Amino acid sequence: xxxSSMCALLLPTLLAxxxxxxxxxxxxxxxxxxxGAADGxxxGAADGxxxxxxxxxxxxxxxxxxxxxxxPDGEMTVNLWSVTGRYTDPQGEASVENFYLDGIIVLQxxxxxxxxxxxxxxxxxxxxxxxxEDFVACGNATAYTVQLRVIDEDGNLSAPLELxxxxxxxxxxx
Numbered sequence: 001x002x003x004s005s006m007c008a009l010l011l012p013t014l015l016a017x018x019x020x021x022x023x024x025x026x027x028x029x030x031x032x033x034x035x036g037a038a039d040g041x042x043x044g045a046a047d048g049x050x051x052x053x054x055x056x057x058x059x060x061x062x063x064x065x066x067x068x069x070x071x072p073d074g075e076m077t078v079n080l081w082s083v084t085g086r087y088t089d090p091q092g093e094a095s096v097e098n099f100y101l102d103g104i105i106v107l108q109x110x111x112x113x114x115x116x117x118x119x120x121x122x123x124x125x126x127x128x129x130x131x132x133e134d135f136v137a138c139g140n141a142t143a144y145t146v147q148l149r150v151i152d153e154d155g156n157l158s159a160p161l162e163l164x165x166x167x168x169x170x171x172x173x174x
Contacts, residue, residue, distance in 0.1 A: 059089035059096050059150045061125075061161035066146035067168035068131060068138035078130060079138035082171060083118070085125040085148045085161060093123045095152045103127065105147040105160070106136050113144075120150055141165040 064085035070077045083104055089096050103118020104127045114134035118127045125148065131138050144165035150158045168174055 056090050057152075057154070058156040059087055059091075059152050059158045061148055061150060061158050062086045062088060064125075064148050064161050064163050065166075065173055066144075066163040067166045067173050068136075068141050069168040069170050070138070071171070079132075080171070081129050081131060081136060081138070081165075082168075082173065083125075083127045083146060083148060083163070084173070085118070085120075085150075086123055087120060087125060087150050087158065088123065089150075089152055091152060091154075095154070096120050096150050097153060100149070100151050103149055103151075104129075105149070106134070107145040107147065108143055110145075118148060118150065125150065136165075138167060141167045 062085075064083060066081070066083045068079055068081045071080050087093070087096060098121055099117060099119050101117050102115050103120070103125070104116040105112055106114040106116070114129075114136055116127055116129045118125050120126075127148075129136070136144060142165055146163045146165055147160035148163065149160050
């Protein structure tokens with residue numbers, strides 16, 4: 001593998017890491033990030049929901065997008081997936097965890113096929129992966145449902161925002 005193709009594969013991860021910085025490690029005895037309330041409000045629509053949680057403590061995803069695109073790299077093309085989302089939290093946007101390992105769940109025919117990390121900060125989230133990681137094929141993008149979830153420092157888990165995958169032409173989502 002050439003150094004330029006390695007850069008193409010690592011670029012999405014590096015961009016996500018630059019967005020959120022480094023989160024402190026959990027000490028022994030700290031709570032696990034997977035617990036919490038599942039009532040995040042909203043209607044799960046990709047363009048909005050109701051604007052926040054109904055319980056006054058749970059974060060909510062407001063909108064998002066999930067697309068794949070061909071990334072040319074010399075003689076080779078790598079198909080990459082990208083997701084974006086916007087969130088709110090009644091306790092303040094800063095209370096949402098910056099890096100949630102299970103923030104992206106990919107489903108095909110209602111069956112989970114992959115999980116990826118979601119990086120969030122200041123009301124915005126991003127994530128990315130190479131289609132070859134779990135064979136989430138770009139050529140079949142609309143067959144996938146991509147769920148986004150955020151979690152706050154108290155373990156309150158948003159309701160999933162469900163997005164239908166689509167094909168784009170570049171990293172900007174066009």
